[in-house]
Amino acid sequence: MEQQILVHRLPGGLVLLGEPMPWLRTVACTFMLPAGTCCEPEGKEGLAGAVMEMIERGCGDLDSRAYMEVLDALGVETGSAVMTTHSTFGAVMRSDVLPEALHLLGQALCDPTLPADQVEDVRQICMQELRGLEDEPSHRCFTELKRFRFSHPYGRIAQGTREGIESIQHVDIVDFHRRHFSPGGTVLAVAGNFEWKRLCDLVEELFGGWRGEAQSELSPVQVNYGSRHVDFASSQTHLALAYDCPAYGDAEYYPSRAVVGVLSDGMSSRLFTEVREKRGLVYSVLATCYSIRDRGSVLCYAGTTANRAEETLEVLLQTIDSIAQGVSPGELERLKFRIKSSMVFEQESSRARSRQIANDWCVLGRVPTQREVLAEIDRLTCESVREHFLRYRPRAFSLVSVGSEPLELPVGADHT
Amino acid sequence: MILRDPAALTASFGWFVATGARDESPEMAGVSHFLEHMVFKGTASRSADAINRELDHLGAHSNAYTSEDRTVFYASVIPECQRRVVDLLTDLMQPSLEAEQFDLERQVILEEIAMYEDQPPYGAFERANELFFGTHPLATRVLGTAETVSNMTVEQMRQYHRQRYTRDNMIFAASGMVDVDDLIEQIEGMVQDWPATAQVRPAPAPAFLAGRDVIERELTHQHYAVMVWPGLDWHHADRYALKLLCSVLADHGSSRMFWALIDNGLAESVSLYPQYFGDCGCITGFLCCAPEDAPLVEDTFYQVLQGLAEKPIEHRELNLAKNRIESHLVMSDEYPSNRMFMLGNAWLERGEYLSLEAELQRLAAVQLDDIQRMAALLTKEPLVRVEVVEAQEAGGESGG
Numbered sequence: 016m017e018q019q020i021l022v023h024r025l026p027g028g029l030v031l032l033g034e035p036m037p038w039l040r041t042v043a044c045t046f047m048l049p050a051g052t053c054c055e056p057e058g059k060e061g062l063a064g065a066v067m068e069m070i071e072r073g074c075g076d077l078d079s080r081a082y083m084e085v086l087d088a089l090g091v092e093t094g095s096a097v098m099t100t101h102s103t104f105g106a107v108m109r110s111d112v113l114p115e116a117l118h119l120l121g122q123a124l125c126d127p128t129l130p131a132d133q134v135e136d137v138r139q140i141c142m143q144e145l146r147g148l149e150d151e152p153s154h155r156c157f158t159e160l161k162r163f164r165f166s167h168p169y170g171r172i173a174q175g176t177r178e179g180i181e182s183i184q185h186v187d188i189v190d191f192h193r194r195h196f197s198p199g200g201t202v203l204a205v206a207g208n209f210e211w212k213r214l215c216d217l218v219e220e221l222f223g224g225w226r227g228e229a230q231s232e233l234s235p236v237q238v239n240y241g242s243r244h245v246d247f248a249s250s251q252t253h254l255a256l257a258y259d260c261p262a263y264g265d266a267e268y269y270p271s272r273a274v275v276g277v278l279s280d281g282m283s284s285r286l287f288t289e290v291r292e293k294r295g296l297v298y299s300v301l302a303t304c305y306s307i308r309d310r311g312s313v314l315c316y317a318g319t320t321a322n323r324a325e326e327t328l329e330v331l332l333q334t335i336d337s338i339a340q341g342v343s344p345g346e347l348e349r350l351k352f353r354i355k356s357s358m359v360f361e362q363e364s365s366r367a368r369s370r371q372i373a374n375d376w377c378v379l380g381r382v383p384t385q386r387e388v389l390a391e392i393d394r395l396t397c398e399s400v401r402e403h404f405l406r407y408r409p410r411a412f413s414l415v416s417v418g419s420e421p422l423e424l425p426v427g428a429d430h431t
Numbered sequence: 432m433i434l435r436d437p438a439a440l441t442a443s444f445g446w447f448v449a450t451g452a453r454d455e456s457p458e459m460a461g462v463s464h465f466l467e468h469m470v471f472k473g474t475a476s477r478s479a480d481a482i483n484r485e486l487d488h489l490g491a492h493s494n495a496y497t498s499e500d501r502t503v504f505y506a507s508v509i510p511e512c513q514r515r516v517v518d519l520l521t522d523l524m525q526p527s528l529e530a531e532q533f534d535l536e537r538q539v540i541l542e543e544i545a546m547y548e549d550q551p552p553y554g555a556f557e558r559a560n561e562l563f564f565g566t567h568p569l570a571t572r573v574l575g576t577a578e579t580v581s582n583m584t585v586e587q588m589r590q591y592h593r594q595r596y597t598r599d600n601m602i603f604a605a606s607g608m609v610d611v612d613d614l615i616e617q618i619e620g621m622v623q624d625w626p627a628t629a630q631v632r633p634a635p636a637p638a639f640l641a642g643r644d645v646i647e648r649e650l651t652h653q654h655y656a657v658m659v660w661p662g663l664d665w666h667h668a669d670r671y672a673l674k675l676l677c678s679v680l681a682d683h684g685s686s687r688m689f690w691a692l693i694d695n696g697l698a699e700s701v702s703l704y705p706q707y708f709g710d711c712g713c714i715t716g717f718l719c720c721a722p723e724d725a726p727l728v729e730d731t732f733y734q735v736l737q738g739l740a741e742k743p744i745e746h747r748e749l750n751l752a753k754n755r756i757e758s759h760l761v762m763s764d765e766y767p768s769n770r771m772f773m774l775g776n777a778w779l780e781r782g783e784y785l786s787l788e789a790e791l792q793r794l795a796a797v798q799l800d801d802i803q804r805m806a807a808l809l810t811k812e813p814l815v816r817v818e819v820v821e822a823q824e825a826g827g828e829s830g831g
Contacts, residue, residue, distance in 0.1 A: 088750075250546075
């Protein structure tokens with residue numbers, strides 16, 4: 016069946032996206048709001064997460080217990096995530112309960128109680144998450160990398176800071192919700208088994224009166240190069256490395272994604288082969304594309320015992336640069352097949368598709384079909400991927416090491 | 432075992448081997464898991480590189496895992512790749528186990544052990560199992576230790592493989608858009624030369640020992656505790672009641688622990704879940720909170736459990752838990768890979784497979800009496816308790 020991406024704009028600015036997947040029994044919806052960490056006021060780092068926690072503590076006539084019991088009774092699984100420019104709030108469910116669930120989620124989003132007597136509880140929850148992160152070196156190296164690499168306010172992490180969380184007051188939560196939970200700039204993406212016309216009517220009924228403009232003026236994203244070490248009593252040294260590449264939405268994104276694929280997609284990828292299979296330096300090594308607005312980065316991770324950290328970093332850098340010698344036809348063919356195949360797997364997951372189309376809309380302002388993406392992928396050749404790499408050849412890196420011994424970038428790799 | 436779904440877009444295949452940490456002698460701890468890695472390191476007809484390339488070329492979502500009692504290898508592909516992926520997965524079950532690859536992969540396993548040492552709760556689950564099962568083979572650590580892995584020889588692994596990867600000890604499970612006739616013919620042709628019979632799994636009666644331990648870490652920001660109670664075996668009719676009880680008590684939904692500890696931010700996480708092994712089982716509890724709140728959090732945790740006696744589970748609570756679990760089962764059943772796991776695991780555990788509808792019926796049939804009967808398991812003190820705390824200052828230690 017030909018993939019369909021349906022769009023319906025509401026008068027208040029909310030955009031409803033639909034991708035029908037009638038072969039499924041489930042439906043997933045994702046609200047993507049312009050309410051990420053970069054919208055937090057100075058000194059209130061962690062506020063976006065606190066607001067996400069707070070909106071599920073009662074809405075309309077329901078207190079938090081009644082709200083959660085309705086979700087349980089319907090069998091709806093909700094989830095939220097705070098990112099840099101946006102935050103998401105969504106759910107997956109059996110398709111027959113979509114109307115009731117959307118009604119409830121809509122109330123939580125637009126008309127939450129935000130009870131003042133629960134602010135302290137929410138502060139405690141945020142503090143728990145921050146402390147949990149501090150105990151987890153493999154995650155921590157990525158959050159420290161984000162703080163180190165990206166200019167203010169883009170380096171903020173979802174978990175915030177101790178000082179930020181401690182300073183959150185009820186008025187901050189109400190104010191953040193009022194300013195940033197508005198239909199202008201918000202997308203509701205629904206994927207799975209649903210009927211489009213009925214969905215449009217339902218969303219009009221629930222959100223037709225929702226008004227408000229997104230309020231944020233964003234500065235350009237700058238990056239910082241060099242090394243930072245976080246001293247941590249751990250068995251392994253965990254290293255996170257980043258370099259520049261075209262962002263998602265850039266005309267050069269797909270060759271760049273292909274380079275990351277050759278480096279890291281699958282067990283025959285170069286990083287897995289060189290770092291793990293040939294040398295046994297790590298259990299885990301990976302690279303992935305990451306974008307904040309128009310700034311793209313490739314993020315890499317490796318965890319290795321301290322005395323082998325320097326060698327691991329060296330092999331990591333050499334392997335990345337080995338793309339300059341070219342990509343083999345076999346590598347490119349495997350990559351293309353993996354990407355095509357993963358699109359079929361995506362068609363089994365309403366959750367995956369609702370997140371993808373919400374993200375596409377917020378970043379690109381449109382949703383490319385899988386056919387379009389495949390055409391981009393099919394167009395890639397060994398030569399075009401190599402030429403792309405040579406044009407963007409990484410020379411400056413940002414490195415964070417978490418462990419007992421500091422790790423430095425080689426001379427020349429820490430600045431442009 | 433095949434569960435064919437002609438409407439599926441993909442197909443999933445897996446070998447389920449009834450071998451794991453409980454089948455290892457103490458000096459061989461970790462061999463099942465190490466062998467799981469070595470399976471990808473070459474066969475008579477494929478090199479390690481060729482295996483990796485082929486898996487990627489099939490666009491396969493593939494992986495493997497090892498537990499106390501099983502080792503599972505699986506791959507999901509688009510239907511046109513069935514024959515090639517089945518050929519590959521099945522060929523992998525007879526690895527060549529070469530010495531050079533063995534020594535190289537040993538380094539990867541040692542890195543994996545080091546990686547888990549850095550992850551909360553820093554080996555507390557493994558330590559709790561050791562205390563609970565004592566000298567019983569279920570006490571064996573799945574990854575082994577740096578020492579057992581360092582001392583293991585490739586010849587020991589070859590012998591273990593011959594004894595455990597046998598026709599009577601392995602199940603092949605498939606689900607999704609499967610060509611059934613072709614699959615049966617292919618598997619039959621490939622396995623006929625495999626060793627027929629496995630060495631019998633030793634199954635001494637488990638004793639369930641009591642024990643306490645404290646793991647000290649140089650720096651932790653959170654307090655972690657693991658508790659273990661005796662539970663049920665695979666075949667017990669009350670398995671559904673126990674699952675529901677754990678959900679009423681500690682699911683991340685409207686559960687008693689959620690309102691007592693999570694909603695107010697007292698604890699970062701709380702969980703309670705049954706684990707089943709062929710001849711016995713346990714219930715494992717976990718909590719994580721700020722170190723200064725640990726006494727209050729643990730008190731509250733035990734009060735909730737002991738409160739089951741005075742404040743029995745109500746209909747409303749049971750129904751919410753039923754809805755949560757039912758909905759979760761229905762939603763996860765949508766993926767062919769999940770069906771393949773359900774199928775292989777159920778057959779390995781109980782020699783039976785229940786359709787989703789039959790599972791849901793058994794779940795729906797659980798009554799308050801059943802769940803209250805299970806409550807007796809958890810109103811007792813846990814037999815084992817392991818906590819992770821920050822080590823005292825070095826000066827303090829040498830003084831003591």
